[in-house]
Amino acid sequence: MGRPDARTLVLAAAFLLALAAIVAPQLQRPTDAYRLLAVVDITGSMNVRDYSFEGRPASRLDTVKRTLSGLAARLPCGSRMGLGIFTERRTYLLFEPVEVCTAFAPLEGAIGALNWRMAWEGDSYIYSGLYSAVDLAGPLDADLIFLTDGQEAPPLPASGAPAFAGERGKVRGLVVGVGGIEPAPIPKFDRDGREIGFYAMTDVPQENRHGLPPTGSEQREGWHPRNAPWGADEAAGQEHLSAVRTDHLKDLAEATGLTYAPLADAGTLAAEVKASARPHPVAGTMDTAPLPAALALLLLAGLYLAQLWDRRPLFLRNRRISAS
Incomplete structure (x- = not known):
């Protein structure tokens, strides 16, 4: 032979x-996983198209959805992610954290289905939404990812945002600033959800006239201490335009013990999460096949x-x- x-x-x-x-x-090996609650701002300014995707303008909300899906795909198996939305004054929990590998398809589908039409009010009290998101994340033992452009609507009063009443640093995570630094027009929709143009200066409040007037208001035309403490003229400003409010979001992050990060790609967001969130050791597996x-x-x-x-x-x- x-x-x-x-x-x-x-x-x-x-x-x-x-x-x-x-x-x-399959070899057993310990790995670090994460337990996250992602909260997405779905208010009107998140429709501003100051991003691009595949050569076309893209809204802030669509960019956030793509980035969140990419983040979920990059998290190690054993990690869990929940989802919530913010509008008006509070955060609403859609579902508690689910395992990102076994439940990736429904998680990605839920993220992709987020829409500004889910909002129940048009106001945007960012500070209140963040504070309520922190309150939601605590009992879930989850680290928070709060994604917003930071535009308060109506604007904050001269006294600023109310102080955070919770325990600073009890919940860890990120405040992610969304949007460009140059003010851009906010799309306007009719009652049937059809886009009909952009908001004008007269469409939105340009100044919050609740509480005490700002310092220097006595120099305004027509000022009167009782009858016109803000002056006699209508307020003018750029509240009908929108840009990421970085300083405001940094202040809120500092007040709550979170970390501020600007929105970038999914890989950068994953690195920011790993730097700020708490790792949870889990029994992972390595396939040798x-x-x-x-x-x-x-x-x-x-x-x-x-x-x-x-x-x-x-x-x-x-x-x-x-x-x-």
Whole structure:
């Protein structure tokens, strides 16, 4: 009985490696996972299109949804993510944190289904929404990701936002600033949800005239301490335009013990999460099947390429002989 040729040996080795891939064990190893609650601002200013995607303008909300889906795909298995929405004064929990690998499809679907039409009011008290999100995340033992452009509507009074009444730093996580730094027009919709243009200065309050007037208001035209403490003229401003309110969001993050980060791509957001959130050790697994499977594939590919080389056209062989 003759010795087997090289082709037979390669096929046998590839067969054995394929069998090894089928029965390859999964090795247990500890890994760091995360438990997160992502809260998305769905108020009107999140419809501003100051991002781009595939060469087209993209709204802040659509950009947030793509980034959150990418974040979920990058989290290690064993991590859990819940989802909530913010509008008006409070955060509403859609569902508690679910495992990102086994429940990835419904999680991605829920993120993709977020829509500004889900809002129950048009106001946007960012500070109140963040405070209520912190209150939601605490009992869930989750770190918070609060994604917003920070535009208060109506504007904050001269006294500023109310102080945070909770325990600073009890909940960890991120306040993510969404939007460009240049003011951009806010799309306007009719009662049927059809876009009909952009908000004008007269469409939205330009100043909050509750509480005490701001310092220097006595210099305004028509000022009267009792009858016109803010002056006689209508307020003017840029509240009908929107840009990310970085300073305001940094102040809120500082007050609650969270970390501020501007919205970037999913990889950057994942790195920010790992830097600010609490890792939870879980029993992870490492599948060893890809290694023998890849070796088997390489052997078969090499065998196929060798056969192609042996069957190359005659003139190529003659060129090699003549050259030598």
